Amino acid sequence: MITTHAAIEDNIKRYKRGELIVPSDFRGKGTENAIKKTLSRLAADGTIKRLGHGLYVLPKKDPLFGEILPSTEEIAIALAKKEKVKIKPAGAFALHKLGLTLQVPTKLVYLTDGNGRIIKVGKNTIRFKSTTPKKMALKGELSGLIILALEELGTDQIDESTKLKLSNLLEKENPIILKQDLKLASAAVHDFILKLILNK
Template identity: 75%
Template structure:
């Protein structure tokens, strides 16, 4: 057993069950090659679990269900925390979070102020998509998801059920925050949401 392996194995004992582990956690404790080799060996012997390229988990062990792994969304946010970047769900992922669709997406797209990258977790694809500071400036918990979902998916051919759900969500958002976020939306999304608001006022 190498010194790097022993050091990393001891260091991992400080982690909590469910924590994400990446090679950069151990910089300065050996060469990149030695760190990756140590993590690979620890995964082989069952100390940690490999969930993707360069991504490992210290799995939660439930007496009834066995290993319990975090969701892909939890992994995405944990990775963003590790890399000190911001992410915002977009597209189908934003739609799912808003309850606009019951279908769980197999491709999770997040806009980020970091670099673009794609991560495969079993059958799920996590995509970090670099975007502009303008989109990352959205503040509202609901309005940001609404705008980013529509920015990715478009506003054409949305059925009445989705429009009614969007109307309900707009009502739940802080009006001041929503108004600020609306200014950051693209012209098509701005006009679409403004029409929903105006129709709601006239109803």
């Protein structure tokens, strides 16, 4: 009978470089404990790279730069895909995605229709925060991010410079989608955005 180690090692050979690896990928290949031990051993011998608790990758190799690991954002997207859940950037990370802050936050917050959890990746943290279907229903590429950023951060601390930038971004959104998204926003965020649009 093929061992858990041999079965997992054989499976990993079929993975693409840069692909995320989690213990649940190998359910049916052995007990949960055996799977975790095998992945730890494969990380120890350099076959795969450990990114965080229960999180591994088959690293890309570059002749000049050596090992290339996925970014924290790429890890979050890949993890959501594996778990078959939807995620949307929120808070300071949403502002960064909109180009309103140059600094990449060390804590990436995503709203999700799946279970809430915190994943540590090196010095960074990914937080999947469970939310309502209403917030996941936001459609606008710009308006959705703006609403989710403001819902998480509040509207009181937004300075005049950021207000102007938000106003300019809202002008680029499809008016029909913007109108639909505003219906899904909280009263405070709805009124804040409406004021931005009307004062333009």
